[in-house]
Amino acid sequence: MITINNISKVYGDKKVLNIQNLEIPKGESFGLVGNNGAGKTTLFSVLLDLIQASSGEILIDNENVAKSENWKTKVSAFVDESFLIGYLTPEEYFYFIGELRGQNKASVDDFLKQFSDFFNGEIINAGKYVRDLSKGNQKKVGVVGALIGKPEIIILDEPFANLDPSTQIKLKNLIRKWSQDSQVTFLISSHDLAHTTEVSNRIVVLNKGEIVKDIKTNPETLKELEDFFAESVVEIN
Numbered sequence: 683m684i685t686i687n688n689i690s691k692v693y694g695d696k697k698v699l700n701i702q703n704l705e706i707p708k709g710e711s712f713g714l715v716g717n718n719g720a721g722k723t724t725l726f727s728v729l730l731d732l733i734q735a736s737s738g739e740i741l742i743d744n745e746n747v748a749k750s751e752n753w754k755t756k757v758s759a760f761v762d763e764s765f766l767i768g769y770l771t772p773e774e775y776f777y778f779i780g781e782l783r784g785q786n787k788a789s790v791d792d793f794l795k796q797f798s799d800f801f802n803g804e805i806i807n808a809g810k811y812v813r814d815l816s817k818g819n820q821k822k823v824g825v826v827g828a829l830i831g832k833p834e835i836i837i838l839d840e841p842f843a844n845l846d847p848s849t850q851i852k853l854k855n856l857i858r859k860w861s862q863d864s865q866v867t868f869l870i871s872s873h874d875l876a877h878t879t880e881v882s883n884r885i886v887v888l889n890k891g892e893i894v895k896d897i898k899t900n901p902e903t904l905k906e907l908e909d910f911f912a913e914s915v916v917e918i919n
């Protein structure tokens with residue numbers, strides 16, 4: 683369970699995040715949407731203790747992420763390329779992550795087999811370093827790396843961007859399956875309302891750092907979100 687209490691983040695005189703209370707139970711597939719600058723990455727960064735909140739606290743299973751290390755074995759994330767290690771090959775990167783999560787090479791290899799179509803022959807045994815891969819392939823490496831060892835909580839920032847349609851579908855199926863069958867908690871931020879609605883059983887909309895909608899996904903959700911974002915669009919003639 684993730685508990686967010688009175689979290690704020692201020693840069694200069696601008697409050698970019700301001701969330702009173704948010705609870706994300708185990709096994710929830712939580713979608714975070716919002717326009718550019720809404721505060722999605724900031725929220726994930728505070729949650730992962732990558733940046734310090736200006737006030738408030740975030741607890742994972744009752745442990746304050748800014749004060750404890752225990753939560754780190756339960757959580758994996760891919761937020762941006764800084765999570766990658768450019769001088770490793772993808773295989774070396776996956777083994778490294780596997781080691782952190784108690785997976786030996788054989789179990790990592792076994793796990794990676796299911797992604798062979800996902801990788802499309804361009805990642806494993808491709809003779810390239812992570813830094814030399816295309817943006818889309820780097821994203822695949824980061825996302826798959828976050829899945830190794832099936833951690834309890836998986837945080838993915840914009841996982842669908844830059845991915846080809848087949849890979850998007852594969853990833854959506856995996857997210858749905860793991861959250862239903864294995865009670866993995868997913869936190870996914872995306873600009874893609876359709877993908878987010880498909881994989882999330884709850885969607886929170888952030889606007890200027892504040893929660894403006896918190897929806898249990900239902901057949902009307904996509905329409906509700908599209909209407910919400912359309913309202914803020916100024917027509918260009």
Ligand SMILES: Nc1ncnc2c1ncn2[C@@H]1O[C@H](COP(=O)(O)OP(=O)(O)OP(=O)(O)O)[C@@H](O)[C@H]1O
Pocket residue numbers: 693698716717718719720721722723724725
């Ligand atoms: N280090 C920083 N210094 C100053 N302002 C920052 C810093 N990091 C983020 N911000 C500001 O915080 C706000 C929220 O940014 P954030 O990256 O969390 O938004 P986002 O919802 O992830 O946006 P996007 O959809 O564009 O990725 C933005 O106004 C951004 O400019």
